[in-house]
Amino acid sequence: MQRATIENMLNSVDIRINGTRAWDMQVHREQLFQRIARRGSLGLGEAYMDGWWDCEALDEAICRILRGRLDRRFRLTLPDMLAAVAFAVRNLQSVARSTLVAERHYDFSNEMFAAMLGPTMQYSCGYWEGARNLDEAQEAKMDLICRKLHLEEGMRVLDIGCGWGGLGRYMAERYKVRFSGVTVSKEQLRYAEEHSRGLNLRWRLEDYRSLREKYDRIVSVGMFEHVGHKNYATFMRTVRGLLEADGLFLLHTIGTNQESRSGDPWIEKYIFPNGMLPSIADIGRAIARRFVMEDWHNFGAYYDRTLMAWARNFRRGREEGRFRCEERIARMFRYYLLSCAGLFRARSTQLWQLVLSPKGLMGGYCRPVR
Structure with a gap:
């Protein structure tokens, strides 16, 4: 060409x-x-x-x-074909491989992520309705999740893929729940423990497939993208087994407009190894016979503004010396953040929040109004 x-x-x-x-x-x-x-x-x-x-x-x-x-x-192209074959033949998100994305990306630098994400330490799409800046959008997102889950004081809450613990701290402080968070990232665990003293929080370095306890509410924000199509059913079966019969599960995930069995080769190599975005059909098959769909909310257009804010924060943080990285790595992060902003602006990719219940809520579910 x-x-x-x-x-x-x-x-x-x-x-x-x-x-x-x-x-x-x-x-x-x-x-x-x-x-x-x-x-x-x-x-x-x-x-x-x-x-x-x-x-x-x-x-x-x-x-x-x-x-x-x-x-x-x-x-x-050859990279695309090789990626498709690898995802089709192998379970790239097995238990043995589950920590790879943490080692390659989430453990990169807590200082860098703090500069990029801001004080909420939320590495997922903010909810920008009425928000004036990133911090307000992220707090609005956490508040929306809590209200969708109908949280009450004393509830046992599990966060699968808890990140740096921002959502757990918010739930414990505002709703007085008994919170447990699991992550496969050592750096995220360290940050969460250091910033949660005095709160009713428990953090564990553990894969979701090894969990056994029961919870009133379960939430997973920005983690399902690392589960992989070979494990979607296992994930939903595991969550169903951990959730009380009258409980609620909120899934917050990026999703694609059509089914795909491989990710973008550049994102796969440099940002999220073994990442895969689910489609509506993928999620539907995984929840069938396990959950009742109570609510499906798409606010993917907000990810554009979130990513643009992260890109500005990243540039400013590096210029101010809040973290250090070589020029090629800085260009890698800039390309990642801005190209993904373009992806969501084009509406090629979505952001979904699903609320699921094991048997269906008596009288039905009502999404909270902001």
């Missing part, structure tokens, strides 16, 4: 090579076009990390590429 071919494709979505607008690509190495042709999205991302090209409004460029469905022209 020659430069002219790729240039024509970009022109079709109003992106110019070395143009003057913020979303135009500035190409520094002519070999970029060959790299994209051979390696698709992996080549595009790696070339950005290596400084072969730049784009002031990278998020908008990616949005235009996805809205124009140009990404579909590169799905037969």
Whole structure:
């Protein structure tokens, strides 16, 4: 594929090579076009990390590429085919492999994540209805989760994939629940323990498949993306076994518009190894005969604003010296955050909150009004 071919494709979505607008690509190495042709999205991302090209409004460029469905022209590259085969043949999210994403991403640096995420330490989509900034959006998200779960004082609550513990602290302080959180990240566990003294909280370094206790409420925020299609049924069966008969489960997950059995090769290699986004059909099959669907809420458009806020925080935190990383890593995070913002802006990917019950609530479920 020659430069002219790729240039024509970009022109079709109003992106110019070395143009003057913020979303135009500035190409520094002519070999970029060959790299994209051979390696698709992996080549595009790696070339950005290596400084072969730049784009002031990278998020908008990616949005235009996805809205124009140009990404579909590169799905037969070798990295994409190898990823598809690996996800189809192997259980890449087995118990033995469950800590890989923590070691590669979540354990990267608590200082960096604190600078990027802000004081709430929420690494998932904020709820921006009425919010003026990221912190308000994240607090609104935590409040929405608590109200959807109909929390009451003294309830036993489990958080599967508890992150740095922000949601648990919020629940313990505002609703006086007995909270347990599990994570596979040693750094997240350390942070959660250090910032939760004096509260009724318990943190464990454990895979969800080994849990045995009973809970009144279960929540999982931004973890289901690491479960994998070979384990969706196991996950739902495990949650059903841990939940009291009159309990509620809230699942907060990114989702895709159509079924897929592999992730993006660049995201897989550099950000979330073995990650896989579920479809509506995937979730439906996993909850069938196990749960009653009480509520399904999509606010994926809010992830654009959340990711843009994280990108600003990351840049500011590095400039202020709140954390250190080499230039290639900084470009990796910038590409990750801004390209994902473009992904959600294009509505190629969604953010769902589901409320599930084992037998169905008598009288029905009513989603709380903000």
